[in-house]
Amino acid sequence: MTTGPLVEPEAVPEWLRPLVKVSGEVDSRTFTRFSPPEDLLTRAAAVLILFGERPGGDGPDVLLQRRADTLGSHAGQVSFPGGGAEDGDDGPVGTALREAEEETGVDPSGILPVAVLPELFVPVSRFAVTPVLAHWHTPSPVRAVDPAETAAVARVSLADLADPANRFTVRRGDASWRGPAFTVDGLFVWGFTAGLLSVLLSLGGWERAWDTGDVRELDVAWAEHQGRSAARDGTIEE
Numbered sequence: 001m002t003t004g005p006l007v008e009p010e011a012v013p014e015w016l017r018p019l020v021k022v023s024g025e026v027d028s029r030t031f032t033r034f035s036p037p038e039d040l041l042t043r044a045a046a047v048l049i050l051f052g053e054r055p056g057g058d059g060p061d062v063l064l065q066r067r068a069d070t071l072g073s074h075a076g077q078v079s080f081p082g083g084g085a086e087d088g089d090d091g092p093v094g095t096a097l098r099e100a101e102e103e104t105g106v107d108p109s110g111i112l113p114v115a116v117l118p119e120l121f122v123p124v125s126r127f128a129v130t131p132v133l134a135h136w137h138t139p140s141p142v143r144a145v146d147p148a149e150t151a152a153v154a155r156v157s158l159a160d161l162a163d164p165a166n167r168f169t170v171r172r173g174d175a176s177w178r179g180p181a182f183t184v185d186g187l188f189v190w191g192f193t194a195g196l197l198s199v200l201l202s203l204g205g206w207e208r209a210w211d212t213g214d215v216r217e218l219d220v221a222w223a224e225h226q227g228r229s230a231a232r233d234g235t236i237e238e
Contacts, residue, residue: 064153
């Protein structure tokens with residue numbers, strides 16, 4: 001499928017237009033350094049990056065979900081709605097909308113797909129993921145449709161994501177891998193989702209200067225976040 005804008009920029013609110021305009025000027029290297037080996041079979045997938053704005057809210061937001069803690073892979077991680085392509089899907093846009101409805105209960109009729117980003121390779125899952133940008137022009141209620149797969153669904157403010165107090169970098173052990181991370185609205189966002197969000201904040205003109213030198217060990221940062229979450233839930237004492 002051709003990447004880039006699916007609509008004219010004037011079809012979306014002014015705050016979303018820069019991202020629609022630039023979507024046709026980027027390639028996979030804008031988002032990731034990973035490329036699939038030529039002899040590796042990958043599975044097609046898509047995610048829905050759904051931007052909206054609530055009346056009386058604090059500006060634009062994006063829909064995120066937290067995976068159930070009981071899952072065998074990526075347990076507890078925050079992601080965009082999405083998943084593997086299935087027969088009958090109308091390309092990446094169809095996959096993204098179908099998965100979003102199945103996972104969050106969102107009504108696709110209130111969503112306008114506005115751009116398709118380049119396919120991105122995720123080494124750990126061997127998925128070739130196509131991000132689909134969309135405008136939530138008529139918001140509908142959302143929820144964790146299947147608690148066995150999704151623990152929570154949230155609309156997260158872009159302003160909160162861009163807040164320097166909520167951003168840092170995480171690394172693994174020998175620092176062979178590092179990437180952006182966010183803690184916002186009780187969510188710990190890292191990995192593929194945080195990487196996409198970080199680039200989109202920049203491309204959309206929402207990014208604020210933040211401390212890129214704040215580098216934390218992933219396991220330590222994750223454990224500290226879980227401890228704070230448990231304390232808020234009243235499951236442990238301060």
